[in-house]
Amino acid sequence: MVIDVQGDGMEAAEQPVFLLGEGLNALEPAPFDTEAEFQALLARHPRILDFGSLADGRPLRLVLVAREMRVPTSIESGSAYWLDHLFVDADGVPTLVEVKRAADTHIRREVVGQMLDYAANGARYWPAALLRRTFEETCAVDGRPLEDAYQELLGGQSPEEFWATVEERLAGGRMRLLFVADRIPLELRAIVEFLNRQLRQTDVYAVELTQYRGSGDHRVLVPRVHGEVATANKTQSRSGQAGKWTLADMDVALESRSPEKRQVALALLERAESAGRPVGNRAGYPSFSGYLPASGKEVPVWTLSLRDDQDKDDLAFSFGSITHHLGSDVTSAFADALPAVDGLGQRLATQWAKGFKGWPSVSLAALSTQPEALGQVLAAIEQLMSDDST
Template structure:
């Protein structure tokens, strides 16, 4: 999942053979944050699969889009639990995991179903060129809403009959969000009509994932101008060779001429900006960077109980909306910091 949606962590298997209006979904997975992953397993060598597998997987996704938490829970509790007694409720399946409060979990699942923010995985024992091209065409024409990925399982076995199997997964298709669209697939061709975009939509400079979309939704809730300002800041940083890595947080990273990647700061989904990682591999330079950044933010550098330094405002790591008007100053601090690596040459 790290290669597909790195922000979706602690994935658990919910059930098999989930009964949906269009058929039985092979596998349903979820996360403690209410994220949804569906998996359909096929044999690529089956000629019929070449024509129907993507349409079938998208049919399952469409059925889920029409559900809410209550209807999904009812379907899950009627599914196959490999002979085990089903749980009393869906929420109980996460056990001791660090799960959201129940009402927040229900809200998150409902939101993902309503927006179509799910991951659709088609897994097989080999690849088919035409099938992979079909997905590429589908992704390039549809808009963004759910993530689709093709995964090949390469199967190896030793020479002896009782040798164990070695199974290596490989992601075949690049993954990004696909907006709900009208998709027609037949023997001769595939046709995709993307849903129309709304005039109020925020234009992103790059394809987005479910992970990043959820992040920007949270930023929108913090301040209506914050997503646009963050994206403009990201575009500007890209001119310096800096890249954004979405996991549970937005990470601002750079690969210096030598050594390990540097993290200039990471923004959690609650909006809090942490800069303690900036000194991990370059202590002296990192400390100077934090001093300059604290000055730009009218803040201070604090040392926590673990001895890590970070920029704070009024004694706490700042919320990103409180410093969004200082992104240009942050850019200049980062640029000056990068130059110190070349001054040493």
């Protein structure tokens, strides 16, 4: 038996808890035998981590994407980290979970650096197509019908739209980072509270999961959540961007850009509006994605982002999604048609070697200072939409 009890942030009690049935059964605090046992428990019972709510007020329900999720460290490198668990909710917000037992000394500080590595690299190297494939493979291994799994997530969307949203959340830093242990040291709590105050889009929590065992199979799990106060304090500051960016928002942001940059951005947005669908993202800065028709499908092709630092305004191409929908040959032809400006040529060559799974980008400044470059981008998009091979 597993009982979920929502914690109040107080220290876990060392005294027993009592289960009243036909008699009185005392359950004593008991450590998890191994970290693998701890991890398997969370994978089977994600409701233990379901605290809080979705944007529309519905209860949070986490769904497992993968246990031991591979996190590449670069496009070129074969090396990788391994995240203990990746979950996602119906808002498309990814939740990264790292599990440690109190006996592991890494729970104090090293785990924080690990988690930040996972978050930074996952945001860069987890395209929608990879996330979808991983989720569906996990469902197959667990024997869970895809229809049942998606019923908890889609809410009327297509799987393509949902995973594109997850990818957008990652790119914008909208995610949860959860440190889970049977005992959370004070040092880790302090770091969690500090990170929560500093990170605008990312929520950070430490979840202390105390296990109590009694006679027979009786078991009680008591989660206590640390970090909620800091999260609540910053919710107000970002509530103005609770929804997606609108075209009106982009117009306002573009007023502070140069005429040349505005021309590039407006040309992309207008083409998406006339031929497909521009979709506002939920990022911490004005951001739009262009969904365009190709081979009878609506494919997310690019994301335009206007950063707080205007020198970092950029246009990124969703090669992972294009490859997933249209195949690597079409993506290769699209890459060949793009302009080799601002180091884009080298990034495209790297993508070719890695199977076209990433997000190669080019700065708006480079596109705006080379007028022919914008024409090449628009021509490449037209070719993608009209390619007979699709």
